[in-house]
Amino acid sequence: MSRPVLASCTSAQLLGITGPKYRSVRDDQGLKHILLSNSLAAVPCHEHVPFISSDDLEMYKRLDQTNLNAMTCLNELIGHECGRLIQKDSAGNINFDMGNIPLSPFTGLAIKSGYAAGEIPKSVFGGMYNALNECLAESIALVLMKEEEVLEALGVIQAGVTAKEGTAPTDEDYLQGRFLLIHGTVLYNAYLQIIWLALNGLASCDPEKKVCNSNASVICRAASQKSVLQTWAEAHDRARFGILKTLLLAVPSPLKIRNHPDGEANLTTKLSNDLVYMAGHRAVSDLATHLHVYKCTADFECGRDYFESITTVDGLALTWRDAAMVRKKPRPLFVMGNTFLETGEVRYQTYPATREGLIQSWADRGV
Structure with missing residues (x-):
């Protein structure tokens, strides 16, 4: 299946994810792969x-x-x-x-x-x-x-x-x-x-x-x-x-x-x-x-x-x-945005695809 990702707190640009990660569950129940469509579309092929x-x-x-x-x-x-x-x-x-x-x-x-x-x-x-x-x-x-x-x-x-x-x-x-x-x-x-x-x-x-x-x-x-x-x-x-x-x-x-x-x-x-x-x-x-x-x-x-x-x-x-x-x-540079909860409302913050924007996005994540 294909889904756009709102935000991704990872050090690399993931194009897709496969789960579940537990081998015993995968062997018994199978697994799914999810294409992160907007991440994939951003790859400068x-x-x-x-x-x-x-x-x-x-x-x-x-x-x-x-x-x-x-x-x-x-x-x-x-x-x-x-x-x-x-x-x-x-x-x-x-x-x-x-x-x-x-x-x-x-x-x-x-x-x-x-x-x-x-x-x-x-x-x-x-x-x-x-x-x-x-x-x-x-x-x-x-x-x-x-x-x-x-x-x-x-x-x-x-x-x-x-x-x-x-x-x-x-x-x-x-x-x-x-x-x-x-x-x-x-x-x-x-x-x-x-x-x-x-x-x-x-x-x-x-x-x-x-x-x-x-x-x-x-x-x-x-x-x-x-x-x-x-x-x-x-x-x-x-x-x-x-x-x-x-x-x-x-x-x-x-x-x-x-x-x-x-x-x-x-x-x-x-x-x-x-x-x-x-x-x-x-x-x-x-x-x-x-x-x-x-x-x-x-x-x-x-x-x-x-x-x-x-x-x-x-x-x-x-x-x-x-x-x-x-x-x-x-x-x-691939820069993901962040979500913030403010007075009961969700705000999505974007950043410019610059070194400064990349650093700021990570600083705002607080991780």
């Missing part, structure tokens, strides 16, 4: 769009909010919430039938790892977990974007309706709802959006600053098996770069990234519509399968090696990062 080819730019700008809505729903509702962790409880009971042990889809043999009592994915995978989990959720969302029934359920396309071949919709067509998006166009632009976010997100990677993959706040497996990782300021950026690199490694690859020959720090992406639908989908499905199995079976060693291999920024990717740094813009 196409004010600054480097690296997208001129052939794709117009349609990309038309569909950015549509894709962001759909991907957010699938990411949160299914990407983060699917699967079952293989684990023991405090009494030593295992949550699967020992006479019918789950098989690894990679080896065909019985799984050999799982979560001990008290362990959770964060304690097993340490510092890489947030990025790994976001990469899994984004991959699952992309996989599901290929399913027409899913897009119909989200209201993105309508069953049994296709666009006229060779016709381009006008702004009025969009406003009046006369143009109904076709499935392939939505899927193509969903991939394009992830690629664009991944390239821009390279600015949050510091390839020279290395950290150990451990979580010092808990005693965890990752802490006892440290590996040196490049530093990322944002887990989502590393996650999306993992998808981008997976697409580049696919055979045949649906994606080409071209550095400008004049020496300018700029890039152009070219995505094959046909290959996205086939090779791209297979590659991202394989990525989702690997991360899902590693997470569910607490396979830290294989998960670490696999995830590091697709998220290390080296070679040509370092030049892409240079281009991202040159074209990096200051992050836009």
Whole structure:
């Protein structure tokens, strides 16, 4: 469902929320995802769009909010919430039938790892977990974007309706709802959006600053098996770069990234519509399968090696990062209002989208 949010006392701009947060309740009763419509609408998706080819730019700008809505729903509702962790409880009971042990889809043999009592994915995978989990959720969302029934359920396309071949919709067509998006166009632009976010997100990677993959706040497996990782300021950026690199490694690859020959720090992406639908989908499905199995079976060693291999920024990717740094813009300020109760009346206070307005909004919240 979609609802506007009146005010949100958070340090980040939330696009949606999923609840309830208690796993036992979610497992028994299910869960809901709420899109915060006015928060989502405020995301400046196409004010600054480097690296997208001129052939794709117009349609990309038309569909950015549509894709962001759909991907957010699938990411949160299914990407983060699917699967079952293989684990023991405090009494030593295992949550699967020992006479019918789950098989690894990679080896065909019985799984050999799982979560001990008290362990959770964060304690097993340490510092890489947030990025790994976001990469899994984004991959699952992309996989599901290929399913027409899913897009119909989200209201993105309508069953049994296709666009006229060779016709381009006008702004009025969009406003009046006369143009109904076709499935392939939505899927193509969903991939394009992830690629664009991944390239821009390279600015949050510091390839020279290395950290150990451990979580010092808990005693965890990752802490006892440290590996040196490049530093990322944002887990989502590393996650999306993992998808981008997976697409580049696919055979045949649906994606080409071209550095400008004049020496300018700029890039152009070219995505094959046909290959996205086939090779791209297979590659991202394989990525989702690997991360899902590693997470569910607490396979830290294989998960670490696999995830590091697709998220290390080296070679040509370092030049892409240079281009991202040159074209990096200051992050836009998102300022939420506050409500005040005065003599029995509710007053809503807005603030300008400036540094002063942002600080004042938090000062008035008194938290």
